[in-house]
Amino acid sequence: DTGVSQDPRHKITKRGQNVTFRCDPISEHNRLYWYRQTLGQGPEFLTYFQNEAQLEKSRLLSDRFSAERPKGSFSTLEIQRTEQGDSAMYLCASSLGFSGNTIYFGEGSWLTVV
């Protein structure tokens, strides 16, 4: 297994368009996290899944954001009607079990909304 992978790595989109990011976690990891990071800041929590269940969502996750993990494996994060403020890096991470275990991050998906 090569670790957590994210796709696409970079996305430039026009304001108002929808974008979707995909995350493939490490195969045996049951926990999957989505974070958003802007320049000079640490990652901010968006949401996380345990298997296919979405257990927690941040207030940062407005109605325009939706995340799924349909079969408990890969996950998608969709942003509808993108705004310039959505420009950020979207990080995916996975871990086995609860947050006391090592967490593995993907390389991130950079979004630029123009």
Add this chain to the structure above:
Amino acid sequence: KNEVEQSPQNLTAQEGEFITINCSYSVGISALHWLQQHPGGGIVSLFMLSSGKKKHGRLIATINIQEKHSSLHITASHPRDSAVYICAAAWTGNQFYFGTGTSLTVIP
């Protein structure tokens, strides 16, 4: 409220210097993680601590549960250590809260 604070925000050191980055958190945690982020985004987990001290090569991480404080030390720093170092606190059953990161530049 769960908060994680790091200091300093930026750090410049000469090659060979001993470096310390600090992290404090507001309430008791189940684990604290130290992460390294290089330009371009990739994040690598360096340590996961729930008590005591861990060492890996030139990196040492310590945690004081009573004081709610952790430190990351780099001995004999090298330019390749230049990166952003982030601490992340985990509360049982929940997700991680991240510090804002410490940007380290090691000058040859």
